Amino acid sequence: MELYFLGTGAGIPSKQRNVSAAALRFFNDQGSTWLFDCGEATQHQILYTPLKLSKIDKIFITHLHGDHIYGLPGVLGSRSFQGTETPLTLFGPKGLKDFVQTSLSVSGTFLRYRLEVVEVEDGAVFKERNTVIKVKKLVHGIPSFGYRIEEENQAGSLQVDKLKALGVPPGPLYGQLKEGKQIQLEDGRFINGKDFLGPCKKGRKIAVLGDTRYTEAAIELAKDVDVLVHEATFGAHEQELAHQYYHSTSVQAAKVAKMAEASSLILTHISSRYGENADRLLNEAKEQFVNTYLAKDLWSYSIQP
Numbered sequence: 001m002e003l004y005f006l007g008t009g010a011g012i013p014s015k016q017r018n019v020s021a022a023a024l025r026f027f028n029d030q031g032s033t034w035l036f037d038c039g040e041a042t043q044h045q046i047l048y049t050p051l052k053l054s055k056i057d058k059i060f061i062t063h064l065h066g067d068h069i070y071g072l073p074g075v076l077g078s079r080s081f082q083g084t085e086t087p088l089t090l091f092g093p094k095g096l097k098d099f100v101q102t103s104l105s106v107s108g109t110f111l112r113y114r115l116e117v118v119e120v121e122d123g124a125v126f127k128e129r130n131t132v133i134k135v136k137k138l139v140h141g142i143p144s145f146g147y148r149i150e151e152e153n154q155a156g157s158l159q160v161d162k163l164k165a166l167g168v169p170p171g172p173l174y175g176q177l178k179e180g181k182q183i184q185l186e187d188g189r190f191i192n193g194k195d196f197l198g199p200c201k202k203g204r205k206i207a208v209l210g211d212t213r214y215t216e217a218a219i220e221l222a223k224d225v226d227v228l229v230h231e232a233t234f235g236a237h238e239q240e241l242a243h244q245y246y247h248s249t250s251v252q253a254a255k256v257a258k259m260a261e262a263s264s265l266i267l268t269h270i271s272s273r274y275g276e277n278a279d280r281l282l283n284e285a286k287e288q289f290v291n292t293y294l295a296k297d298l299w300s301y302s303i304q305p
């Protein structure tokens, strides 16, 4: 899977950074893409990536501040104008349904696909195929949530060469062996599928958080994740300001990653006051947590199994 950063700025767009949005692209059969937040002009940003609106089948909204939702009506409308008929589920805080229904109806936008809006609460858990989504409330003045995406572990691949060497011909038996079942061969021998499976593939874990102050809830969401996407609106020296505006500093984000024993941290939602000097935030965070990256618009990060 690949994480694309579509907007990495805070509050208002700048020439370097658009407002919030990130996309998680799966390389599964459906080629699904999940969008996290949808600030204004997210659909314009998508034009510069390999992402397709038709493949977006879930959108997770962290909170209802304009820099995270003003791009929604545009994305939803264009997805329909392009002829997409596959359903889409939108997750987010209470009030999201009103916002979407009002903007679509006032603008006379008719969607040719089924849109489901799920308003989330602290502690909500959803399951989608082999992936579990956990939701926790953060601290941001208005309800703001973080999402933890957990893939289930997958059984290892069947060691076909080993089976062929034993004279087990390919066929429906292979399916049963892959499920780890014991089978009897025509010659009377019993073999157990578990003896012919490679190492199990560990599912990936990702946490994408909304705007927040430093909070324990963020640490819980990020426990042992491969990637934590955390806001860093301010630099370390602006801790007071960050607290006042319900945001985090670069160093606080790094502390969350460290406490949660995450594998990597990506900083986003960077205030435009840092302009070309945002590397300063990266360096501060790295002092606490080495494997830190600073997101940029249209940058992508690959998450290997």
Ligand SMILES: [Zn+2]
Pocket: 010, 011, 020, 065, 067, 068, 211, 269
């Ligand atoms: Zn924001």
Ligand SMILES: [Zn+2]
Pocket: 063, 065, 140, 211
């Ligand atoms: Zn906000």
